Amino acid sequence: MTDVASDSERLPGRGSLRPLVGVLAAMAVSLTGTRISVVALPWFVLVTTGSATQTGLVAFCEMTPYVVVKAFTGPLVDRIGPRAVSWTTDLATATAAAAVPLLHALGLLSFPLLLVLVALIGAGRGPSDLAKEVMVPEAAERGRVPLERATGLSGVTERLASTVGLAAGGSLVALLGPLTGLAVNAACFALGSVIIRIVLPRGTGCPVQEASSLAGAAAPRYWQRFGEGLAFLRGEPLLLVLIVMVAVTNLLDAAITSVLIPVWARESGQGAGAIGLMGSVMGAAAVGGSLIATAVAHRLRRRVVLLAGFLLAGAPRFLILAFDAPLGVVLAVFAVSGFGAGFLNPVLGAVLVERVPRRLLGRVNALGDSLAWAGIPLGGLMAGAAVTAVGLVPVLLVCGTAYFLTTNLAALRPEWREMDRTRGRGAAKPYPVKDSSKGGAGVVA
Template sequence: MTPPATGRSLRPLAGVLAAMAMSLTGTRVSAIALPWFVLVTTGSAAMTGLVAFCEMAPYVLVKLLAGPLVDHLGPRRVSWVADVVSAAGAGAVALLHALDLLAFPALLGLVALIGAARGPGDLAKEIMVPEAAERGRIPLERAAALSGVTERLAATLGPAMGGALVALAGPLVGLALSGACFALGSVVIVWALPRTQARYAGAPIPAPVLEAGGYWRRFAEGVAFLRAEPMLLALTLMVAVTNLLDAAFAQVLVPVWARESGHGPAVIGLNSAAMGLAAVGGSLVAAAVAHRMRRRAVFFVAFLVAGPPRFLVLAMDAPVWVMLVVFAVSGLGCGLINPILGAILFERVPRRLLGRVNALGDSLAWAGIPLGGLMAGAAVAAAGLSPVLVACGAAYFLTIGLTGLRREWRQMDQPRGVGSPSAPASAESIGTESSRSP
């Protein structure tokens, strides 16, 4: 780790984290407002799942292809443009509906635009973190944990604000707030990372390097790196399954449960806020003691606590206070997951490949998310809510337990190096692990 030094600048990392907070808060508000808007206007769980699919499929596809372009253009520029487009899309949904001009196909098109912009925007902010941390002489584990704290704060404030606004003022106000958050995020990036200072926050690859190979050559380089890492690939595939189940939970199962139980969107926001607040605590713990953690044990216990209990407590139709406790404990587990994954990613991947490898890993991990809402909507229509909740909780448990038996996971507690611009792009020479979770 790079030791603390005088003359360091905390502005780049603070700015990246602030922009990340704005963007993620907008996403979380939209995650409550948009499904509720579709559900109350159409009454169809299947159509709610279709809207979620139309947002997340472009997200995953564009993010998959965006890695080489982010490495080339620079994450600052990509982040700014993506936030502006996301803000315009969210604002257009609210405006067109207010004018009674929002047909369902137009809604699908706008949410697809938002998803397509969010993919490279989220990627750009993620890969700015290690460079901004190095500029401020901040250890990578701590930077990853602070990024996790930021994500969890957004997961706390976003649903709380979204649930309250939707309950009090309707989903359109929530969508308008979502657009405002994206717009503010773009302003923060411009303020914190002026163009003349963007070099250390993820600069474009120098022209001589780019001329050595075109877009597909650089894309293939990222694929080759990921394929050479069995543990990293197994981790990504496991997260892909759990992300599918989490998407089913958030996009369809929770809104349907809120409507059928009579609790409404306010309790959705309350549960999410309890989970997010506890996750902030978990991330702060990780920030303080991440370098002392036995990653493998903490990772799997945290995942088991974070996942299955949420499905089962809704299936039981437990009292609200019991749900709050379960969601809070799940949040504590969630708070420990992403700091571990973020530190693994920053250790493993050399800087010049960070955009494309992170894009590939994230896209694989998120590949099931577009299907989560569709599958959940169809399953609820066919079998009812409670059986689907129980089945998803069981699938979550089996996915984590069976994957944890693989030999590759022993490498998780064996960090050996840190990715750097000068590090070679072979699996054997880099160090240990990588990837990200929901």
């Protein structure tokens, strides 16, 4: 019989780190594959079509299903259990990703078929990412690890995977071509599925039992669950302000990652190797920032940390590319931006996890993520069309200015004052852990 977790479940006095290690390992390999694809897929489209617009269209077709499917998966994750959702969707994603290099090698990969396959990849990644995020707090409790530390490690894992994945992606594309990178991406998702299915101990990531079910009443239906999550989110002004701000910055981040950097690398003659180098430098610095955030975030004022992090992580990247600086200067700026970015997800996620009850975590997390990521599909599409229309430099300048204004105007909102008062809301905490900070889940920067 399937184990069912509840808010009142009592765990053994001696915790086990195996669930947390397993979840973080699965996150690491799947995110590494995703970051390899970040380099390989746009470069593959650019070198085969020569079109920035089509490159943006591919990004749109991958991220739109990601956001939409993830938004409606939350109630299913709560009901079916994040473990089952994670390993099955990772396996489906691996299959779709492996089809791209295979069909190309057979001469059967048309551009419309590529769009269908990347849409399937995005549709699988959304639930998979959500399920792993939801399992982190439970794994932390089972290991008797303070949530501050566990979710900080989640953020470090995300940043480290970005560093390794982008570096590996750049190297694979430069040495063996983009299709090799796409094949490795598929292998990473398959490995992530195996880790969740086999390595995690029995009882981890099981469905959350509703209070009504415990009382003998019928379990709520899908749309009732979805409505509960939506109603809760609508009653949290702070979360809504953060989600809107991150939605805009994510749109701009998608623009620079999926289109602007590849176009810059091609026009400047730096090549795909520079894309991987820039990403790995930024990722390595972000790992350092995440480690520091894990150690000291609970002692800092969240509002100040969040604003400073966005100031470093945002506009400087766009502006340095616009001014045709040497590669060494570009790498230095990306390193500083990465360090600032390392502090963002631990703070953003801490606010989410502290304010959302355990039984609603899957559906609220799904809605929050999907709204925050809603602009990502449009980022690459709009950037590709804009670069084609007016050129690279004007688009970089506009995006950098928009990033700066968005984060600073959001910081003036009165809801931000609640960020430092969130600690201590014991009734809203999903787990009885003193320190709470989240990295890499919930609202994603």
